[in-house]
Amino acid sequence: MKLTSLEQLQKIKEKGLQQTYPDKIKIMVGMATCGISAGADKVYKALEDKIAALKMDAVLEMTGCIGFCQQEPLVDVVYPKKVRVSYATMTPAKAEALVEALNAGEFFGENVLCRIDQEEFLVEGTKKTYANPHPPELPGDVPKYEELPFFKKQVKIALRNCGYIHPERIEEYIGRGGYTALHQVLTGMQPEEVIAQVKDSGLRGRGGAGFPTGVKWEFCRKAAGDLKYIICNADEGDPGAFMDRGILEGDPHAVIEGMAIGAYAIGASQGYVYCRAEYPLAIHRLQIAIKQAEDLGLLGDKIFGTPFSFKLKIRKGAGAFVCGEETSLIASIEGKVGEPRPRPPFPAQSGLWGRPTIINNVKTWSHIAPIMARGAEWYAGFGSETSKGTTVFALVGKVNNTGLVEIPLGITLREMIFEIGGGIAGGRAFKAVQTGGPSGGCIPEEFLDTPVDYESLGALGSIMGSGGMIVMDERDCMVDVAKYFIDFTKDESCGKCTPCREGTLRLMEMLEEVTAGRGQEGDIEKLEKLSRVIKKMSLCGLGQTAPNPVLSTIKYFRDEYEAHIWAKKCPAHVCKELITYRVVPDNCIGCQLCRLKCPVEAITGAKKVVHEILQEKCIKCGTCYEKCKFDAIVVE
Amino acid sequence: MDKDKCTGCGVCAEACPIRYEVQLPPEEEAKARSAYAQATDEAVVAEIIDLYRDEPGNLLPILLDINSHFRWLPRPALDHLSQELQTPLSEILRVASFYNAFSLVPRGEHIINVCLGTGCFVKGSPRILAELERKLGVKHGQTTEDMLFTLEVVRCIGCCALAPAMRVGDDTFGRLTPGQVGKIIDSYTKTANL
Numbered sequence: 001m002k003l004t005s006l007e008q009l010q011k012i013k014e015k016g017l018q019q020t021y022p023d024k025i026k027i028m029v030g031m032a033t034c035g036i037s038a039g040a041d042k043v044y045k046a047l048e049d050k051i052a053a054l055k056m057d058a059v060l061e062m063t064g065c066i067g068f069c070q071q072e073p074l075v076d077v078v079y080p081k082k083v084r085v086s087y088a089t090m091t092p093a094k095a096e097a098l099v100e101a102l103n104a105g106e107f108f109g110e111n112v113l114c115r116i117d118q119e120e121f122l123v124e125g126t127k128k129t130y131a132n133p134h135p136p137e138l139p140g141d142v143p144k145y146e147e148l149p150f151f152k153k154q155v156k157i158a159l160r161n162c163g164y165i166h167p168e169r170i171e172e173y174i175g176r177g178g179y180t181a182l183h184q185v186l187t188g189m190q191p192e193e194v195i196a197q198v199k200d201s202g203l204r205g206r207g208g209a210g211f212p213t214g215v216k217w218e219f220c221r222k223a224a225g226d227l228k229y230i231i232c233n234a235d236e237g238d239p240g241a242f243m244d245r246g247i248l249e250g251d252p253h254a255v256i257e258g259m260a261i262g263a264y265a266i267g268a269s270q271g272y273v274y275c276r277a278e279y280p281l282a283i284h285r286l287q288i289a290i291k292q293a294e295d296l297g298l299l300g301d302k303i304f305g306t307p308f309s310f311k312l313k314i315r316k317g318a319g320a321f322v323c324g325e326e327t328s329l330i331a332s333i334e335g336k337v338g339e340p341r342p343r344p345p346f347p348a349q350s351g352l353w354g355r356p357t358i359i360n361n362v363k364t365w366s367h368i369a370p371i372m373a374r375g376a377e378w379y380a381g382f383g384s385e386t387s388k389g390t391t392v393f394a395l396v397g398k399v400n401n402t403g404l405v406e407i408p409l410g411i412t413l414r415e416m417i418f419e420i421g422g423g424i425a426g427g428r429a430f431k432a433v434q435t436g437g438p439s440g441g442c443i444p445e446e447f448l449d450t451p452v453d454y455e456s457l458g459a460l461g462s463i464m465g466s467g468g469m470i471v472m473d474e475r476d477c478m479v480d481v482a483k484y485f486i487d488f489t490k491d492e493s494c495g496k497c498t499p500c501r502e503g504t505l506r507l508m509e510m511l512e513e514v515t516a517g518r519g520q521e522g523d524i525e526k527l528e529k530l531s532r533v534i535k536k537m538s539l540c541g542l543g544q545t546a547p548n549p550v551l552s553t554i555k556y557f558r559d560e561y562e563a564h565i566w567a568k569k570c571p572a573h574v575c576k577e578l579i580t581y582r583v584v585p586d587n588c589i590g591c592q593l594c595r596l597k598c599p600v601e602a603i604t605g606a607k608k609v610v611h612e613i614l615q616e617k618c619i620k621c622g623t624c625y626e627k628c629k630f631d632a633i634v635v636e
Numbered sequence: 637m638d639k640d641k642c643t644g645c646g647v648c649a650e651a652c653p654i655r656y657e658v659q660l661p662p663e664e665e666a667k668a669r670s671a672y673a674q675a676t677d678e679a680v681v682a683e684i685i686d687l688y689r690d691e692p693g694n695l696l697p698i699l700l701d702i703n704s705h706f707r708w709l710p711r712p713a714l715d716h717l718s719q720e721l722q723t724p725l726s727e728i729l730r731v732a733s734f735y736n737a738f739s740l741v742p743r744g745e746h747i748i749n750v751c752l753g754t755g756c757f758v759k760g761s762p763r764i765l766a767e768l769e770r771k772l773g774v775k776h777g778q779t780t781e782d783m784l785f786t787l788e789v790v791r792c793i794g795c796c797a798l799a800p801a802m803r804v805g806d807d808t809f810g811r812l813t814p815g816q817v818g819k820i821i822d823s824y825t826k827t828a829n830l
Contacts, residue, residue, distance in 0.1 A: 037795050037810035069797030240754030242794035277700065277737050278793050280806065315693075316700055319736030321791065335693035337734045353692065394796055396755035402797035434754065468796075470754045484757055488791060494734070599770055621763060623814065 002297030016175025064250020066163025123177030162250030202388030241468030384410030436465025439545030441552025500543030755796030
């Protein structure tokens with residue numbers, strides 16, 4: 001059936017709500033890539049088998065990732081009209097016990113993460129309350145969702161449906177207000193009004209550069225040409241970031257609806273989603289979503305019976321980081337080698353096959369529908385003076401709570417890491433936070449009170465980037481981290497321009513010398529000089545930002561470089577050439593654990609005899625250090 | 637090439653139409669060719685080409701499909717493609733050698749991708765990689781003798797919150813320790829021997 005009216009959309013919405021909130025107990029399992037790799041598929045199977053074995057009258061569904069990846073596999077139980085309870089770090093055995101308890105009408109009290117009393121229907125601006133007053137059978141000490149430090153400061157706009165709906169069912173997206181914004185735009189707004197509203201909202205490109213989205217659209221709208229294109233950049237190459245994957249796997253229709261609105265605004269009829277091949281599940285769910293939208297006439301010819309037509313195709317990437325750069329991405333869609341070209345002309349004037357083209361990131365697109373539905377003023381109410389709205393970060397590394405976090409721009413790094421992130425894992429000391437991936441920089445402790453927005457992070461020599469936020473502790477060597485990023489950009493440099501191709505290679509060689517203890521006087525200055533040359537002379541964003549990790553680590557952690565060069569020591573005990581593992585005879589009780597675990601038989605000794613590490617055989621893998629329970633192995 | 641006369645100016649390399657071709661040693665070349673059984677495989681390639689024939693910019697999708705079917709890009713398939721698309725082989729090889737997803741040499745039955753994204757890196761993925769290299773007896777980028785495993789590194793599979801992670805074929809494993817790696821590999825070896 002092709003939808004032509006709001007009434008028809010309403011009917012689907014009712015069906016969707018019925019599916020999302022059935023009249024019987026519903027069990028949901030978070031099945032994004034993160035959940036599955038933590039074992040959610042096994043938990044799902046266990047639940048399925050147990051429900052069948054007990055012939056229980058319950059619904060079992062999968063959903064996207066609610067963001068708290070640290071606690072995966074996550075299972076949610078929705079008691080109809082009462083409450084929703086989230087369970088963390090579930091196992092198949094616990095899942096079976098959960099079903100048994102539910103079947104017996106009891107509350108399952110283990111592994112409880114939180115309870116959700118109400119859900120926000122963001123696009124409509126309403127709240128769905130489960131029950132009031134609170135169900136008596138639920139113990140009083142179960143924390144509320146909004147009380148958990150991880151969720152407390154989050155504002156979910158792009159992630160509004162992730163973890164709440166079945167990502168492969170369009171009805172459930174429509175149930176929570178989906179596609180009403182598209183209907184509203186197509187039937188009641190001129191393209192110029194749409195652009196004005198995006199401009200007023202202050203939305204800036206969430207891919208990292210932060211160019212005002214509405215301004216870019218206006219350029220494209222005004223560009224000459226009857227054929228224009230819309231592209232969604234889902235080539236999330238930034239290592240340590242998975243926001244786009246989270247959205248595509250949890251709520252693909254949010255991106256499709258945003259793109260359709262964008263297409264109407266600039267006058268395009270064909271769109272592409274360029275998604276990296278490393279995300280097979282995201283591609284799979286997006287394919288399903290596109291098919292469903294086509295079946296309902298929300299993509300294709302004459303959408304909602306209006307003259308507007310829009311078709312959407314998926315293009316898979318082939319593993320090239322540089323293809324996240326817009327001109328490379330366009331070349332790649334055209335079937336060519338993904339090499340960038342000089343701008344101007346910008347893609348908004350001359351892009352895909354020489355036509356005016358708009359490229360926005362997954363996160364940017366998923367903000368569009370709520371902005372249309374709730375208005376520019378509402379959106380601009382979040383965030384800081386220059387950076388409006390919210391953005392999604394992948395908070396990973398050495399924090400206690402890792403996961404996907406959507407925050408209003410302007411909250412501080414300290415709030416991100418120590419409140420939402422729950423501080424550093426293992427009680428170790430914080431050292432640095434890295435934002436912006438290989439284009440960004442490392443920010444030290446003294447700047448933790450910096451607000452997270454485009455300008456503030458830029459002033460520190462980092463960038464906001466697409467949303468990777470990697471926290472490092474005292475056991476991370478900053479020279480090694482700089483080397484890691486340069487190794488990355490060296491590999492991913494497309495080779496077209498010399499400063500980037502040769503420069504990153506030379507930086508890598510110099511950093512290798514330093515980490516191997518062969519650094520010399522003047523090396524730091526050489527690194528800085530070459531970095532400045534690469535920044536100034538490179539053709540595209542990859543090269544222009546590639547030296548940022550080197551420059552920022554030299555700026556804030558110069559003492560670590562100096563320790564490598566002068567003292568030939570790695571203060572964080574990471575660089576293999578500069579460390580040795582040694583047995584402390586007084587602590588060693590001769591338990592043989594390290595000797596048995598050593599992969600290269602570099603440890604001698606016998607039961608109750610103090611062990612010894614043969615330095616010539618030791619590969620410095622650190623296994624013995626980690627296995628020893630008596631602090632009898634030291635690294636120096 | 638006459639070594640006595642060469643000045644190393646590089647003009648020939650610039651002009652060479654097949655400079656993107658991977659030069660295999662003779663025994664590798666023979667192995668690569670025999671891995672592509674002509675008749676049936678040609679039909680597969682023809683089918684893939686037909687799927688995208690009229691689409692603009694179809695080279696990448698076609699190469700991706702061929703690559704996922706054979707797990708690499710056999711040279712005869714590229715010859716075939718070159719003729720069908722009326723595209724010079726040098727251009728196809730240029731694209732095929734640019735992107736990381738493509739392999740121009742045969743790969744094993746199970747492709748292991750160890751994630752070296754930043755999230756995994758700070759959580760110790762280099763040690764996972766080192767353990768795999770020891771266990772399989774190959775370096776990353778290489779294939780085991782029995783053609784069962786190819787060990788590769790990938791820059792982020794988006795599983796950063798469960799770092800360190802790796803992918804074997806389509807299966808993703810998170811929160812790895814070097815100790816688990818051996819067991820995971822063994823589970824694949826066993827299914828292969830059944």
